[in-house]
Amino acid sequence: MASSPMMSDNSSLNESRGTEKQTFALVSLTSLFFMWGFITCLNDILIPHLKAVFSLNYTEAMLIQFCFFGAYFLVSMPAGYLVKKIGYQRGIVTGLVIASFGCALFYPAADQAVYGLFLGALFVLASGITILQVAANPYVNALGTAETASSRLNLTQAFNALGTTVAPYFGAVLILSVAAGAGSELSHAQAEAEQVKLPYLLLSGMLATLAVIFSKLKLPVIEGHGEVRSDGKPVEYLGKTNAIGHRHLALGALAIFVYVGAEVSIGSFLVSFLGESNIAAMEEAEAAKYITYYWGGAMIGRFIGSAVMQKIPAGKVLGFNATMAALLVCVAIASSGATAMYAILAVGLFNSIMFPTIFSLALQNLGPHTSQGSGWLCLAIVGGAIVPLLQGVLADVLGIQLAFFLPVLCYGYILFYGLKGSQVELVSSKEHV
Template sequence: MPAPITSSAGEGGSILADPRAQRSALTLLASLFFMWGFITVINNTLLPHLRSVFDLSYTQTTLIESVWFLAYFFASIPSAKLIEAIGYKKSMVTGLLIMAAGALLMIPAARIPSYGVVLTALFIIASGITLLQVAANPYVAVVGPPETASSRLNLVQAFNSMGTTLAPLFGGYLILSRSASGNAEAGQVMTQAERLADAQSVQLPYFIVAVVLVILAVVIGRYKLPDLGGSSRRAAAEDRKKHSLLKHRNLVLGIPAIFIYLIAEIGVSNLFINFVSDPKIGNLTHAQASNYLFLLWGGMMVGRFIGSFWMRKVDPGKVLAIFSSLAFVVMVITVFASGPVAMWSLIAVGLFHSIMFPTIFTLGIKGLGALTEEGSGLLVMAIAGGALVVVQGILADHFGLQISFLLTAVCELYVLFYALWGSRTSVEEEPVALESQSAPAE
C-alpha cells in the first residue's frame, strides 16, 4: 500500500474522501479488471484449439502464452512513462483501444490462417492489458484508505476472476464446441479442411470482444475519474536522488514473488484442459474440459471475495501464508494422485491462488509513496514470469504432463517465503512523502 496521498477533497490517505465517489470509481475500475481477466482466459480455451489447428507440441503451445507474457516485460516501463505523460484515465482508454486493435487482428490471422499473425495479435492485446495493469492497480490502491488497500484490490480482482470464470464458457461455446478439435476424442487425427474451419471459428468471439472494448473505452473516456495529480506521478528529480526503490525489501522480493507466482498460475490454467482430458485423469473432450476450467476460475473469484472481507480484519501477509501453504498441498496431490482426485485437486488450486497476485502487489508497493508508479511498473513487468510457462511445457514433453506440475508446487513455496518474511517493509528508508495537492477529474 502506498504512503498517504492527500488532496483538497479530503484526508486520510485517499484521493477520494467521499465514500460514494470511491464506490463509483471502484465500480468503473472493476469493469476494466473484468475485461482483461476475460480476454486473458479466452487464451486458455484458445491454446488447446491452436494446438490442434497447427499440430503443436506442448512446448510450442506454451510458447504462445510466453509471447503473451513477454508483452508485460517490454510494455511495462513504456506504460509507466505514458501514464506520467497523459494521466491515468487517458492511459486506461488507450489500453482498451490497443486491446481492441489486437482482437480485430485475430480475424485476418484466422482467415489466413497464420501462426505468426496470431502471435502478433496476442502480443498487441497483452500490451494493452499491460497498460491497464500499470494504471489501474496502483490507482485502486490509493483511491481509498491505505490500510484497506489489499482488501480493495482483492475486491476488484474478484471481478477480474469473474471475467476469467465466464471466459471458458464463452470460449467453450463459441470456439471449442463449434470446432472439430473441440469435440474430437483424444488422439483423433484431423483433416486439413477441418483444421482450416477450426482456425476460422475464432473470428466471431474476437470481433465481439473488440466491440465491447471500444464501448468500454468510450464510457471510461466520458467518466470523470479524479487524477492522482502531477506530483504524485513522479517525485521531483532532485527529491528522487535521495531515495532508492532497492532499499524497499518488500518491493525487491515482491518482484520475483509476482514473477514466480505467474509461472504457477499460468501453467495451471494453460495446461488444465489437456490435463483433465487425459484418459487417466478425467477422460473428457476439450469442450467438456472447458466447463471444469470454469470451476478453476470460479474458485479464484470466490477466494478473492472471501479474501477481500478477511483482510479487513486479518493481516494480508498471514492470509497469503495460509493460502500458499494450501496451494502447495493440493499441487502435490495433483502430481501423485490419479483420476478424479488429481482433477479436483488441480481445480482446488484456483481457490488458493485467488488472493496471491493482488496481495503480493499491495504488499510490494507498501510504503513507496511517490515512488509507487515506478514500483508498480516493476511489479507489472514481473508478470512476464508467465512467459516461463514454456519451461513447464518442456518438462511435460520430456517427463509427462502430470509430473510437470511439480514446478507449480515449488513456486508456491517461494510465495510462502515472501508471505512470512519477504513482505515485511524495510526500516532503512522512510517512504517518499507526497505534498498536499488538488485532485481534479481527468
C-alpha cells in the first residue's frame, strides 16, 4: 500500500529534526576539540621553560609528555567502560570536570615550584582529557553515515588544530616572554611560579564553564553500542567477542601510537631545534611563536583533508601524507638553516589528517564494540609519552637533529596502515550472523 502524503511529510520532518540535532551536536563538540588541542599544545611551551627553570636534560624534560600521555595508557580502558555505562554526554561532562581540577592543581604546583608537582598536575589534567577523547571521538564518528565518518572527524579535529595553533603564541606571551623578563629579585623557580598560575587558572575556569554547559545541552543519544548482553556475556560481532580481535582496529591502535608519538616528539623539540646555532639560533620566546606554523599547517590540512576525503579514499590520503611527512623530516635532518627550519615546520600540514583518519578507519565495522575500540585507540595515545622520551634519550646521545630519524620510522608504519593495514577483514554471511 502506498504511503499517504501526510506520512511522507511526517517522515521528512522527523528526518530534518534528526539532522538538525546532529548538526547542533557537532557544532557544540567543536569547542571541546579546540580546548583539548589548546591544552595539549601548551606542553610544547612548558617543556623548554621547565627545562631551563629546573636545569633538566632532554630526557628529564620529556617526562612532561611522559606523564601527560601516560595518563592515556592508564585511564583509556576504564574511561571506555565508564562511557559505556553513563553515555557519551555524561562522559564528556566528567572529563571536563577532571580536566578543570587538573588545571587548578597548577596553582599549588607553581606555588611550591616543585617539578614533581607539575608532573602530577599534568597527569590529572590529562586523565580528564582522556575521558573527553574516549567519549567525543566515537560520538562524532556516530553522528552521521559511516561513509563520511573520516571527513566528519577531520572537520571537528580541524578545530582541535585551531587550539594547537593559538596555544604556542599564548604560551610564548604569557609564560616564556614574561618569565624571561622577570626581575633579578626573583629566582627562576619563583618566576615560573608567578607566570604559570594565571594561564592555568583561566583554563580551569573555562573547562568548568564548559562542563556546566554540556550538562544542560540536549544532545542526541546514540543507541546500539552496548557491548554486553542481558545475560552478562560479551556480544559477539563478526566472529569477535572484543574490539581488539578486529585486525584493522589492532593495527590502527599501533598506528595511533606511532603517529601521536611522532607528532608530539616533533612539537616538543621544535623550540630547542630552532634554537640550534646551525638552524635558526632563536631565543626560546621567539622560537615558541614558530610552533604556531607547525600546528597551523595541521589546521589548514584538516579543512583541506575533510573536503578531499569526500572524493578520495581515506586510506590513500593517509598513505600520501605519511610519505610527505617522512620526506620533510629527512630534509630537516640532512640540511641546515632556513631549509631545515621550514621543512620541519611543514610536517604539520601533512600530519593534519592522520589522527582523525586513523581513528575513523580503525573504528570501521565495530558495531557494539565501538566504545571499547575507542578506548583501545585512546590507550594507544600513550605513544605521546614513549616516543618523545626515546627521542630525548637519542638527542642526549646523538644530538637533537639526528634524533629526528625516530619520527621517520613512525611515518613509515603509518604509510603501511593507510594502504594495507586499515582494510577490514571480509567475513562470510554465516560469521556475520
